[in-house]
Amino acid sequence: MIDKQVATAADAVADIQDGSTVMIGGFGTAGMPDQLIEALIARGAGNLTIINNNAGNGEAGVAALIREGRVKKIICSFPRQSDSHHFDARYRADEIELELVPQGNLAARIQAAGAGLGAIFTPTGYGTSLAEGKETREIDGVNYVLEYPIRAEFGLIKAYRGDRWGNLVYRKTARNFGPIIAMAARTTIVQVDEVVPLGSLDPETVVTPGIFVQRVVGIPAATTNKRG
Amino acid sequence: MMRLNREEMARRVAQDIPEGAYVNLGIGLPTKVANYLPVDREVLLQSENGLLGMGPAPAPGDEDWDLINAGKQAVTLLTGGCYFHHADSFAMMRGGHLDICVLGAFQVAVNGDLANWHTGEPGAIPAVGGAMDLAIGAKKTLVMMELLTRDGRSKLVERCSYPLTGLGCTSRVYTDMAVFDLGSAGARVVETVEGCSVDDLRNLTGLVLEG
Numbered sequence: 001m002i003d004k005q006v007a008t009a010a011d012a013v014a015d016i017q018d019g020s021t022v023m024i025g026g027f028g029t030a031g032m033p034d035q036l037i038e039a040l041i042a043r044g045a046g047n048l049t050i051i052n053n054n055a056g057n058g059e060a061g062v063a064a065l066i067r068e069g070r071v072k073k074i075i076c077s078f079p080r081q082s083d084s085h086h087f088d089a090r091y092r093a094d095e096i097e098l099e100l101v102p103q104g105n106l107a108a109r110i111q112a113a114g115a116g117l118g119a120i121f122t123p124t125g126y127g128t129s130l131a132e133g134k135e136t137r138e139i140d141g142v143n144y145v146l147e148y149p150i151r152a153e154f155g156l157i158k159a160y161r162g163d164r165w166g167n168l169v170y171r172k173t174a175r176n177f178g179p180i181i182a183m184a185a186r187t188t189i190v191q192v193d194e195v196v197p198l199g200s201l202d203p204e205t206v207v208t209p210g211i212f213v214q215r216v217v218g219i220p221a222a223t224t225n226k227r228g
Numbered sequence: 229m230m231r232l233n234r235e236e237m238a239r240r241v242a243q244d245i246p247e248g249a250y251v252n253l254g255i256g257l258p259t260k261v262a263n264y265l266p267v268d269r270e271v272l273l274q275s276e277n278g279l280l281g282m283g284p285a286p287a288p289g290d291e292d293w294d295l296i297n298a299g300k301q302a303v304t305l306l307t308g309g310c311y312f313h314h315a316d317s318f319a320m321m322r323g324g325h326l327d328i329c330v331l332g333a334f335q336v337a338v339n340g341d342l343a344n345w346h347t348g349e350p351g352a353i354p355a356v357g358g359a360m361d362l363a364i365g366a367k368k369t370l371v372m373m374e375l376l377t378r379d380g381r382s383k384l385v386e387r388c389s390y391p392l393t394g395l396g397c398t399s400r401v402y403t404d405m406a407v408f409d410l411g412s413a414g415a416r417v418v419e420t421v422e423g424c425s426v427d428d429l430r431n432l433t434g435l436v437l438e439g
Contacts, residue, residue, distance in 0.1 A: 027277045027314075028300040030293060053314075057300075078357040081300075091353055100354055103276065104318030104361030111315040123322065124361045127395040129346075172294040172311055173278045179313040207313075 003164045004216045005195060009039035012189045012217045016045045016154055019072075023051040023110065023150075023181045024062055025157035028081075031174035032061040033158040033191045035219045040156070046070045051110070051150055053103060053177060055079035055087035066090055073097035075150065077106050102130060105147055107180060113149035114183025114212070122147050155185025159208070162192035163199075166213030167206045175207065182212040189214065193221035229423040231404040239264040241330060241372055241402050245271055249327040250320075252276060252362060255299040257372055258330040272309075274326060276317050276358045281309020298358065318358070321365025329366035331359070333373045333401075335388045338415040338435060340398040342371065343390035356393075363394030375403035375432065382433040384408060384415065405429065414438060 006012045013036060016022065022040075026032030041064055050071050055078075056063030065071050067086040079087050079098060090096040101109070102124045112120050121144035125131040135146040157178040160171035168190060170178055182188045195218035232240065234257060242264035245251055252274045253259050262284070265271050273282040275297040282297060283304035291302035305311075320326050333344040345359040346352065363369055373383055384401060400418070401408045406429055407418040416438040417426050426439035 028296065030277070030296050078355045080353040080355040088353060092351075098354075100356055102356050102360040103314070103358040104322060104365070107314035107318050108322075123364050126364070128360060128392045130356065130360070170311075172292065172305075173275075173296055174294040175311055175313050176278050177314050180315050 004166045004210070004213060005164050006215050006217055009035045009191065009217050009219065010042065012036060012191075012215045013040045013043055013154075013156070016040055016043060018045050019047045020045060020154060021049040021051070021152045023152035023155045023185050025052075025155070025176065025178045025181050026061065027053050027173065027176040028057050029061065030172070031158050031170070031176050031178055033156045034060045036156045036189060036191050036217070037061050037065055041065060041068050041070065047072045049073045049075070051075045051152060053077055053106065054081065055084055055098070057081060058083045063087070066096065069095070071096055073099065075099040075101060075106070077101055077103035100130060106150070107177070109147055109150040110177065110180045110184045113151040114180055117149060119146055119148050121145065150184065152181075152185045153187065155181040155188040157181050157188065157190050159190050159192045161194050161196050161201060162190055162213070162216045163196055163201055163210070164216065165198060166190070166208075166210030166216055167201050168192070168208035168210075168213065169201060169205060170207055179208050182208045187214045188212060189217070191217050191219045194218060229405065229428070230421055232421060233404070234260060237372055237402055237404055240407070241370065244370075245269075245328060247271070250274055250280070250325065252321070252326055252329040252366065254329065254331040254359075254362065256332045258332060259299065261330055261372075274317070274320060275303070276321070276362070278312050278314060278317050279303075279305060279309060280312070280320075281306040283309070318361050318365070321361050324365070324367060326366045328368045328370060329362045330370045330372060331362060333371045333383065333398075334390045335383050335385050336371050336373070336398050336401050336410065337385055337388050338410055339412055340396040340410040341388050342369070342393045342398045343388040344371075345393045346391045348391045359393050363397045368399050369394075369397045370400050370402065371398050372402040375405045382435070384433050384435065386435060405432075408437075
């Protein structure tokens with residue numbers, strides 16, 4: 001019997017080691033797997049490379065990882081925000097490395113990793129400082145930049161409901177990066193508001209098929225708070 | 229000369245958004261355009277974090293923080309609206325499906341080059357978000373901005389000095405004094421506010437402008 005459920009968030013992240021690359025879902029706070037991140041902080045792994053759209057909002061989630069000094073490098077599109085103070089302080093103190101990627105390229109590179117592509121040619125960023133030093137090509141009169149997939153050993157995401165096979169549905173705009181991170185990470189760990197019996201998710205509306213998910217932890221719904 | 233205020237600029241941009249258009253309004257000034265779209269015109273607003281058919285802000289107390297826009301403000305979803313993931317969202321831009329995006333700018337060049345993501349100042353933390361994808365992805369990229377900086381320098385320029393967001397991507401600029409069409413042939417004045425002549429604009433910007 002396939003059962004991807006694990007009992008606790010701590011069990012779910014127990015094999016994330018120092019120096020790991022971890023992709024984390026969420027746009028701002030919507031879809032941010034706060035409880036998995038809390039467990040990761042408690043586990044103590046450091047020197048992490050984190051991939052997320054932002055560089056932390058407020059005090060929880062990615063912000064907490066940065067505050068605790070666990071992040072060596074962050075790959076993101078939009079680090080600077082009104083409540084990104086933990087990132088700002090570490091960045092100004094030269095204690096965190098930043099790789100800035102346009103948001104759509106971030107999504108496309110994550111998707112490329114999950115789809116097994118070797119690279120993509122994207123028009124976004126062509127002629128800008130974010131494409132400096134990168135290979136370019138003109139195809140049918142349009143200029144493109146060669147960008148490589150972004151992979152990760154672990155993916156931490158939040159979904160609304162999931163079953164023991166790992167099939168997932170999301171809630172509203174909390175979906176954001178979840179489906180593509182699930183595909184791109186070697187081990188995808190999902191916190192769901194509710195684990196439901198097999199067969200109770202409508203197969204026509206499953207967003208992430210269970211094949212892309214390795215671990216499911218039920219963490220009863222905490223309302224997403226306003227931050228960022 | 230009677231310069232348009234920001235609300236009037238938003239109203240002017242809204243006039244040019246046709247029935248049936250799929251539109252992304254950038255963070256900041258462009259967000260105001262939504263307030264001036266006529267209620268009888270069906271325009272679908274996209275927000276790049278993953279929704280199409282974005283509605284107005286909810287009543288205070290009704291916020292659902294799983295339902296936000298790209299500016300991370302609580303919003304609502306119109307009947308018929310839908311959610312999608314980030315790769316689909318940016319495919320809507322890059323793939324040429326989105327009709328219009330309206331963006332703010334630090335500078336726009338007469339050939340359509342856009343600079344709106346980074347001042348390039350030392351010590352400034354860079355953040356690009358979806359700016360570069362939006363700039364080059366929509367079928368039509370419109371910019372709205374005041375024509376002059378606070379100290380009177382033109383933001384419509386021969387060549388951008390700020391770091392670029394996209395090359396030749398802006399087709400039209402709406403300002404508080406005039407509307408300009410841009411392209412490889414340079415800038416053309418489409419209309420001016422009352423009391424403003426094309427020569428006034430030439431003097432203010434120092435640019436060659438087709439009248």
